[in-house]
Amino acid sequence: MIALSVRTERFTLPSTLRASWGELREREVLVVRLDFPDGLWGEGEAAPLEPYDGVSMASVRAALDAYAAVLRSLEPTADVLEACRAERDLPQALAAVDLALWDHASRRTGTPLARLIDPRAVGAVPVNATIGAEDRSGAAAAAAAAARAGFRCVKVKVGIGDDAGRLAAVRAAVGPEVGIRVDANGAWGTVEVALAALRSLEPVGLELCEEPVHGVEGLREVQAGTRVPIAMDETHAPGAGGVRAVCLKVTRGGITGVLADARTARAAGADVYLASTFDGPRGIAAAVHAAAALRVTRSCGLATLAPAGALTPRDGVIEVPGTVGLA
Incomplete structure (x- = not known):
């Protein structure tokens, strides 16, 4: 039993x-x-x-x-x-x-979990800092702190208020070498609004935009209308194609679900990376091990837990634990 x-x-x-x-x-x-x-x-x-x-x-x-x-x-x-x-x-x-x-x-x-998934697992996973939809000064301060801590990518929540002003302040704070991605969580609603928003943000230089709208067809239309790489997240149809990247999450079926989604997304021609839904330590650890086994190269949204102990990011990466288990 x-x-x-x-x-x-x-x-x-x-x-x-x-x-x-x-x-x-x-x-x-x-x-x-x-x-x-x-x-x-x-x-x-x-x-x-x-x-x-x-x-x-x-x-x-x-x-x-x-x-x-x-x-x-x-x-x-x-x-x-x-x-x-x-x-x-x-x-x-x-x-x-x-x-x-x-x-x-x-x-x-x-066996450490990453190597149990794949013996070729890498030893560290790049991660991004996450910045909420703050005002300009708050976003700039958070971005500057992330850059000082060694993050090479920051993700900024958008779809609320002065996105263009906030992103310009973030770019000024981090300089030209740090990647900036944005996450609308579908808030732009329509393809037309999303494309207009992306045109206003393009001068900042975006690494990618997560979920500008919800739905496979809408995401495909946005990707067709912009040079900014579009990533699918909440829509969760990893084999649908038409976008440049897919954000994978352990909360959608665990490690087994992530591995299946990664295979499907890659077969459809999309890059993959992992992010958390502000998970606890076991969820973050599972995602770190899965990302290492998948040998993900894009920054993952896994620097969301504090205090994080062994999973604390250092210089923009999380070292993959070499111990057994998730905790």
């Missing part, structure tokens, strides 16, 4: 994040522990963010309770993840189970 238990963890972000979907200061995640008949265990994390992904904490908790009942009567040779999926196909809940399975496999084999 595999026993599933759940506990809640809360943490505070280093500063309040403002985005087009709302503000975030505190974060709550569900930590899932699986205890196995071999005497070992594994832990994962469910990190729904309802204002962003529309998934409530209550729905995830209900799914995890249902999974616990399934696992109590599961045959020893059964596929744990598929048994849970058959009960309730909720990616944010399945992600927690998937991470716990990988955590257990790493502990059982004594």
